[in-house]
Amino acid sequence: MKNLPLHTKIIIGLVLGLCVGLLSVSIGLDSYWIVNFIKPIGTIFVNLLKMIAVPLVLASLIVGVASLNDVSKLSRIGGKTIGIYILTTAFATTLGLVMANVMRPGDRLPEQTKNNLLQLYKVNNENNSKEAAKIRNQSPLQPLVDMVPENITAAAADNRLMLQVVFFAVLMGIALIQIDPKKSSVVIQFFDGLNDAIIKIVEYAMALAPYGVFALISSLIVEIAGKDPYQALALLYALLWYGATVLIGLVLMIVVVYHALLKMFSKISFMAFLKGIRPVQLLAFSTSSSNATLPLTMECAEKNLGVSEEVSSFVLPLGATVNMDGTALYQSVAAVFIAQALGMELTIYQQLMIVLTATLASIGSAGVPGAGMVMLVIVLESINVPTAGIALIVGIDRILDMCRTVVNVTGDLIVSVVIAEGEGEFNKQKNLKKVL
DSSP: OTTSOHHHHHHHHHHHHHHHHHHHHHHTOOSHHIIIIIHHHHHHHHHHHHHTHHHHHHHHHHHHHHTOOOHHHIIIIIHHHHHHHHHHHHHHHHHHHHHHHHHOGGGGSOHHHHHHHHHHHTOOHHHHHHHHHHHHTSOTTHHHHHHSOSOHHHHHTOGGGHHHHHHHHHHHHHHHHHSOHHHHHHHHHHHHHHHHHHHHHHHHHHHTHHHHHHHHHHHHHHHHHTTOHHHHHHHHHHHHHHHHHHHHHHHHIIIIIIHHHHHHHOOSOHHHHHHHHHHHHHHHHHHOOHHHHHHHHHHHHHHTSOBOHHHHHHHHHHHHHHOOHHHHHHHHHHHHHHHHHTTOOOOHHHHHHHHHHHHHHHHTOOSSTTHHHHHHHHHHHHTTOOGGGGGGTHHHHHHHHHHHHHHHHHHHHHHHHHHHHHTTOBOHHHHHHHHO
16 A cells, blocks of 8 residues: 555545445444544544645745746746736636536535535525625625735635735735845745645645545545435435536646637647647646646657747746646536535625636645645635535545646646747747657
C-alpha cells in the first residue's frame, strides 16, 4: 500500500467504503460504530481542507500578482495574459453552470434520499428563504460592497468572506510591485515560503484522503440508506451522472472554447497544437498537478509549439498559479450538484455568486492535487450550501482532478500561443518542424 500512487489509494478507499456501507445496509448491521468511530475521520479530513483555505488563497495570490515585477510588462503582456485567463476561467465556470442546470445530476436522487440528506445536514429551508428574500432586497452593487473588507483579520477568520481575502491579496500584490524592491522582496519571499508550506500541508491532508473517502462514503451510505439498499444504489447512480456532467464540460472546454481561441488568434492548427502538448497532458493527468507539470509545459511550448522563451517563462508560471479553467468548471458543477442533491434551489444571485467566487477561488488555487476541493469549500460557503455535502463527491474527486488538471495545463498553453502571436514571439517554422 505504501508504494501505491495516491489516486489508487483513494480508489481503494472509495471501493472499500462502498463495500462496507452497502454490506452494513444489506445485512442490517448497527450503524453505531460507523457513525461514531469511522465518520469522524471523514469530518477531520473536511476540516483540514477548510483550515487551509484562507492561507492558501492569500499566499498564492500575493505571490502570483507580485510575480509581475515589471509595471510596463504588467500593463502590456501581463494585462493581456491576466485578462484572457480571467475571461476563460469565467467562461469555464459559466459552462459548468449550464451543464449542471441542463443535465441536473442532483435530480437523479429519489425524493426519499434527498429528504434523508436534508435531515442529515440539517438544512434549514426557512432560513434559506429569508436569506433569499434579503438578497432580493439588496442593492445591485451590494456584491461589490461586500468584496471590500472593513477588517481583513475578521474576513480571514470566516471562509464565507473569502472574496474579501482575495481582494486584499490582489491589492497587496500590486502594492508590492510598486514599492522599493529591496523591501518588497522580503515580503514576497515570506509569502512564497508560506505558500510552499501550505502546499506541503495540502499534501498532508491528501495523505489522509483515502481514509477520509472511506469514512465519508461508508458513513454516508449508512446514514442515508438506513436499511434500504435501493437508497445507496440511487446515490451511486447520481454520482455517475455528476461525473459525466463534469467530464462532458471539460471536453467541451477543450474542443470548443480552446479550439475557437486558437482559430481566432493563431495560425497553428488545432490538431498540431494537441500533438505538440500531448506529453504535457499525459503528465498532468498522472500527477494532477499544474506545478509538477510546469517544467515540461514550458519545454513543449518552446520546442514543440514555437513559443518564445520570453513569453513562455512569463505566461506559463503565471498560468500555473492563476489559470485553473478545469477547476473552475468542476467547482460550479459540484456546487450545483450538491445543492440539487440537498433539495436546494439556487437563485440567480447565488448562481452569479458561483461564477464570481469560483473564478476568483480558482485563481487562488494552488496547482497541486486536492487544492480544487479546498476551493470548493469557499464556493459552497459563499452560497450557504452545507460544506458537509462535499462527502457526496469526494469519493470520485481524484479521478475528476486528473481530468481537470489536463484542462488547466491545456488552457495555459493556449494562452501562451495567443500571447506569443500577438507579441510577434511565435516561431511558426519551429512549430511545424517539431510537430508535423
